[in-house]
Amino acid sequence: MSNHQALAIKYRPKNFSALIGQESVRQTLVHALDKKKIAHAYLFSGLRGSGKTSTARIFAKALLCDEGPTSEPCDACENCLMANEGRHIDIIEMDAASNRKIDDIRDLIEHTKYKPSIGRFKIFIIDEVHMLTKEAFNALLKTLEEPPGFVKFILATTDPLKLPATILSRTQHFRFKKIKKSDIVHHLEHLLNLEGVGYELPALELLSRSGCGSLRDTLTLLDQAILYAKGFVDTQSVVEMLGIINPEVIEELLALVLEGERDRLLELLSTLEDGDPETLLDETINYLKERLFSHDSRFYATTIQRFLLILSEAKQLLAINADGGFVLALTFLRMVEATKLERLDEAIKKLENSIAHPQSAAASLQPTASFHQPTLPPQEETPEAKFAKLKRKIAERDEQLGRCFQEHIHFLGFDGQTLTWESRANEECRHELKKYWPIIRQLVQEIFGLQTQIVNQPSSRPSEPPQSTPNTTIPHDNEASDESASMVEEAELGNPASCLPAIGGLAKEIDAQEILEHPFVKKAIELFDPSKVKIFPRV
Numbered sequence: 001m002s003n004h005q006a007l008a009i010k011y012r013p014k015n016f017s018a019l020i021g022q023e024s025v026r027q028t029l030v031h032a033l034d035k036k037k038i039a040h041a042y043l044f045s046g047l048r049g050s051g052k053t054s055t056a057r058i059f060a061k062a063l064l065c066d067e068g069p070t071s072e073p074c075d076a077c078e079n080c081l082m083a084n085e086g087r088h089i090d091i092i093e094m095d096a097a098s099n100r101k102i103d104d105i106r107d108l109i110e111h112t113k114y115k116p117s118i119g120r121f122k123i124f125i126i127d128e129v130h131m132l133t134k135e136a137f138n139a140l141l142k143t144l145e146e147p148p149g150f151v152k153f154i155l156a157t158t159d160p161l162k163l164p165a166t167i168l169s170r171t172q173h174f175r176f177k178k179i180k181k182s183d184i185v186h187h188l189e190h191l192l193n194l195e196g197v198g199y200e201l202p203a204l205e206l207l208s209r210s211g212c213g214s215l216r217d218t219l220t221l222l223d224q225a226i227l228y229a230k231g232f233v234d235t236q237s238v239v240e241m242l243g244i245i246n247p248e249v250i251e252e253l254l255a256l257v258l259e260g261e262r263d264r265l266l267e268l269l270s271t272l273e274d275g276d277p278e279t280l281l282d283e284t285i286n287y288l289k290e291r292l293f294s295h296d297s298r299f300y301a302t303t304i305q306r307f308l309l310i311l312s313e314a315k316q317l318l319a320i321n322a323d324g325g326f327v328l329a330l331t332f333l334r335m336v337e338a339t340k341l342e343r344l345d346e347a348i349k350k351l352e353n354s355i356a357h358p359q360s361a362a363a364s365l366q367p368t369a370s371f372h373q374p375t376l377p378p379q380e381e382t383p384e385a386k387f388a389k390l391k392r393k394i395a396e397r398d399e400q401l402g403r404c405f406q407e408h409i410h411f412l413g414f415d416g417q418t419l420t421w422e423s424r425a426n427e428e429c430r431h432e433l434k435k436y437w438p439i440i441r442q443l444v445q446e447i448f449g450l451q452t453q454i455v456n457q458p459s460s461r462p463s464e465p466p467q468s469t470p471n472t473t474i475p476h477d478n479e480a481s482d483e484s485a486s487m488v489e490e491a492e493l494g495n496p497a498s499c500l501p502a503i504g505g506l507a508k509e510i511d512a513q514e515i516l517e518h519p520f521v522k523k524a525i526e527l528f529d530p531s532k533v534k535i536f537p538r539v
Helices: 023-034 054-062 078-084 104-111 134-145 181-197 202-210 215-228 236-240 248-257 262-270 277-293 301-319 323-358 384-396 399-408 427-435 437-448 485-493 510-518 519-528
Strands: 041-046 091-095 123-128 149-155 172-177 408-415 416-422 453-458
Touching: 023 054, 023 172, 041 054, 054 078, 054 091, 054 149, 091 104, 091 277, 104 123, 104 134, 134 416, 134 485, 149 510, 181 215, 202 215, 202 236, 215 236, 248 277, 248 323, 262 323, 262 510, 277 323, 301 323, 384 399, 384 437, 399 408, 399 427, 427 437, 510 519
Parallel strands: 041 149, 041 172, 091 123, 123 149, 416 453
Antiparallel strands: 408 416
8 A cells, every 4th residue: 555645745844944935924923932922812814825724733833842832842742743743632623614603613612611631732723714604703702812821722714804803803813925936946846856856947937836826736736747747847748737838839939929920920829729728828928927027138018018918808808708719819910010119119219319319329320121211301492482382272272262373473582581472463363362361371371480471562563672561561460551552461451340251161260370379389388398380270
């Protein structure tokens, strides 16, 4: 008959120094024992397999040791030997999952009335205490608050939120945290060396991750892996046993994503369709987490964030029974597209650097495969070209107006602030120009600049040079005009009370200068400090 023991039982810790990953709990209990400050009731809560029951047994042994209470039981006296073998008559263990009713608690309370048989204390360890009924909790309250001096309670639970506040207030609460992956891996290495079993370190890391911070669960998986791998725990055997994806495959997938190799990526994904797509997504998330904390230069934090959002959406699609192969292909192709955004971020950073340090960053702004730099700098338009552009835009607004402006308005000059033209319009054309004058003025400001003033040179005075006088310059709507002003001036300076005809259902357009003087626009310019403000007309 085989006497093989499970690793979790065979290597259960017998003293505080053997506890794995619970330093805060160990330190507090050790100090309490050394200073003889023992409470009457303790509550241990935390993840399954994190060491709650083992700690309770070690603490009970430390209280009953002939040398104690001590933080270092001798493991030689009768009390220690019986405690290690689980047969000490004064250590009473009770499983609240199967003894949860009020009658079970009444029997326990009855035991508290009698002094210990051998040791100095009678210790009650109640596991999964949150399973007790409401009536059982109420029956335990009085005894838990004021037990006899020789009675100690140690309660253990995986769900402390289910305990009544009255129970929590009567105990010292110790929270057992998830054991770190690195601590579990080191412990597995130690045990396999004691057992004389060979192993690969990546295989142990996979087992540790699958155990999710529970040492007991991880040791159970290790037992299984030793049998499956026939005495040598290698990565491929663990991958097959757990049904997970080999980390090398995940690494290859993400390498293809970063390289943008869509065809090879789809080919590799097609070989993974028979597996569990959700497992592949989970393994990819775990791999990205490792890359983030290992400071892998290939993966920026923003890249990992985008990948994580895409993977989370993919898991939601799988939750509604979407086709697994299609979801995987779509997910990884979206991740390829997300890397292009990262390259755009790099370009923006280079541009910002060139603005802050134009000389030092000049070399970094050379043309690349993704961003092309023009070979010739753009040349500024001449005033004649701008005036021709003005004619085209006016014609686009209204064909008849454009024909009138083309035939009767002739460019004379532009000095950077003042546009001068000559008008030879007849009565019909004067009417069109007057009707559409706000549009003409706004287009002039759009093409020549917001501060541009318009000077008209009537055809009756061809020999006189253009002059910028109150009668010929047109900066504002409310300036006066005289009888010698041109019909363009009359349109601009006409009766303020009159209303210009609507154009396509729109009223008279607002002057661009008025827009710039608006408080909201001025505040925006003050906040953002733009190098250029451009106002587009509303069509």
